[in-house]
Amino acid sequence: MRVAFHDQLNAIFVDLSLICGQVETAVNRATAALLSGDAAIAEEVISGDQAIDANRERVEDNAFELLSLQQPVAGDLRVLVSALRMVSELERMGDLSVHVAKIARLRVPHVAVPEPVRPTMEQMAEVAEDMVRRVTAIIIDRDVEAAIALGRDDEIMDQLRRRSFTELLSPQWEHGVEAAVDLALLGRYYERIADHAVSIANRVVFVVTGEQVSRLDV
Amino acid sequence: MRVAFHDQLNAIFVDLSLICGQVETAVNRATAALLSGDAAIAEEVISGDQAIDANRERVEDNAFELLSLQQPVAGDLRVLVSALRMVSELERMGDLSVHVAKIARLRVPHVAVPEPVRPTMEQMAEVAEDMVRRVTAIIIDRDVEAAIALGRDDEIMDQLRRRSFTELLSPQWEHGVEAAVDLALLGRYYERIADHAVSIANRVVFVVTGEQVSRLDV
Numbered sequence: 001m002r003v004a005f006h007d008q009l010n011a012i013f014v015d016l017s018l019i020c021g022q023v024e025t026a027v028n029r030a031t032a033a034l035l036s037g038d039a040a041i042a043e044e045v046i047s048g049d050q051a052i053d054a055n056r057e058r059v060e061d062n063a064f065e066l067l068s069l070q071q072p073v074a075g076d077l078r079v080l081v082s083a084l085r086m087v088s089e090l091e092r093m094g095d096l097s098v099h100v101a102k103i104a105r106l107r108v109p110h111v112a113v114p115e116p117v118r119p120t121m122e123q124m125a126e127v128a129e130d131m132v133r134r135v136t137a138i139i140i141d142r143d144v145e146a147a148i149a150l151g152r153d154d155e156i157m158d159q160l161r162r163r164s165f166t167e168l169l170s171p172q173w174e175h176g177v178e179a180a181v182d183l184a185l186l187g188r189y190y191e192r193i194a195d196h197a198v199s200i201a202n203r204v205v206f207v208v209t210g211e212q213v214s215r216l217d218v
Numbered sequence: 219m220r221v222a223f224h225d226q227l228n229a230i231f232v233d234l235s236l237i238c239g240q241v242e243t244a245v246n247r248a249t250a251a252l253l254s255g256d257a258a259i260a261e262e263v264i265s266g267d268q269a270i271d272a273n274r275e276r277v278e279d280n281a282f283e284l285l286s287l288q289q290p291v292a293g294d295l296r297v298l299v300s301a302l303r304m305v306s307e308l309e310r311m312g313d314l315s316v317h318v319a320k321i322a323r324l325r326v327p328h329v330a331v332p333e334p335v336r337p338t339m340e341q342m343a344e345v346a347e348d349m350v351r352r353v354t355a356i357i358i359d360r361d362v363e364a365a366i367a368l369g370r371d372d373e374i375m376d377q378l379r380r381r382s383f384t385e386l387l388s389p390q391w392e393h394g395v396e397a398a399v400d401l402a403l404l405g406r407y408y409e410r411i412a413d414h415a416v417s418i419a420n421r422v423v424f425v426v427t428g429e430q431v432s433r434l435d436v
Contacts, residue, residue: 067295074286081285081299088303169396177398178387184399188406 005070008062012083013139015059019090020136020200022052026097027132027193031125033104034186035118037111045101052094059087075210082203086139089196093132096189096196103182112182114175117167121183124160124190127153131197138201142208147201151213157194161187223288226280230301231357233277237308238354238418240270244315245350245411249343251322252404253336255329263319270312277305293428300421304357307414311350314407314414321400330400332393335385339401342378342408345371349415356419360426365419369431375412379405 026045033042063084066072072080103112113121131150138147164187167173168180202213244263251260281302284290290298321330331339349368356365382405385391386398420431 064296067299068292071289071291073289077285078282081282081302084299085303085306165399168399173395177391177395180395181383181386181398181402184402185406188403 005066005072005076008066008070009076009079009083012059012062012066012080013142015055015062016083016086016090017136017139019052019055019059019087020132020139022048022055023090023093023097024129024132024136026052026094027100027125027129030097030100030104031122031129033101034112034125035122037104037108039105039108042101042105042108046098046105049094049098052091056087056091060084063087078210079207082207086200086203089200093193093196096193099189100186103186107182112179112186114179117164117175117183120160120164120167121186124157124164124187127157127160128190128193128197131157131194135197135200138204142204144205144208147204148213150201151198154194154198157191161191223284223290223294226284226288227294227297227301230277230280230284230298231360233273233280234301234304234308235354235357237270237273237277237305238350238357240266240273241308241311241315242347242350242354244270244312245318245343245347248315248318248322249340249347251319252330252343253340255322255326257323257326260319260323260326264316264323267312267316270309274305274309278302281305296428297425300425304418304421307418311411311414314411317407318404321404325400330397330404332397335382335393335401338378338382338385339404342375342382342405345375345378346408346411346415349375349412353415353418356422360422362423362426365422366431368419369416372412372416375409379409 026048029041029048030045032038033045063080067077067080106112131153134146134150137143138150164183168183173180205211205213244266247259247266248263250256251263281298285295285298324330349371352364352368355361356368382401386401391398423429423431
């Protein structure tokens, strides 16, 4: 019984890593749509989100089935509840990628990101995508060290966000209000994707060690 | 044993409604700080968020204790897991109020919201606060009808958000990039507060009926 339980629990974590891979693709494609002003790629991200939602439902169904049928004890229970929270966060990350893709689509045939501030936005997107990629591996390997390292890298995203604000609020800004508003919201979306990546990494630490990285990251 | 369990479960929902009341105050005070440019009120919201975080920890500890010691069965388990998710969302709503207060503080001694667009922002804030207030009652009374009604009112927030974009992207906009960026982010924060209120209301429906309002609102 317990062996079967742990097999099923493991299957849930494999599913989580697969969804994380889908989110990684969504972030990558949303960024491609954004930087190229490609409506077809944007549509692909927007319609592709259904697959992430469907997988989330499946993980939730499996987790609740395990909860109901096996009535796991304290430690396993916490792992299952953590998995439920992780899958909610992954779904949010998918939604945030859709928000990026929608801004891209809104500006077609133009590109939402003006040339001079493109490097900052590219870096934000790269950092976000890199964090999601690392979380996929962290979930599979239950890698506590890598998870803790991810949390430290969140500071890079904060710096990029500040740089982006400096750029768009500078007296030299000549791309108008609309582009500035787009960039501020895009920055917010990438920042939130990174926040969720850190949060998921912290949950992996909790799952493995039973300890919170911080009580704020339950 | 089961009676004690249900008393404890009920105590958790009372705690959730208390935190929801704290969030309501946070939204109210953050808006007051925003519309008056009052740094002291903004600081109060920012430092007051610790109390919400502390209460969240307490609810989580109680919920996990119940989970571990009483090993509740299917239905009760879902209620407890829902409670854990609700408290996470309430904490996020507190964080979003802090974001509003921080924009207010950043613009002191000025007011972040220019006079001509004040009505729209005031209405967004009112709708958000009203939704949080109604959620407090929905949690206490387990009121399914009120919960479903709340979900329908979310459309009002979407309309206000669109109106806000129309205002700040209009050719007549004369308040500069900074104010436009502030308004776009403020709109996002109030919209997310409303989203979380709807999500919590949907969880109450699930707790009472065992049915999802939509499979998307697990």
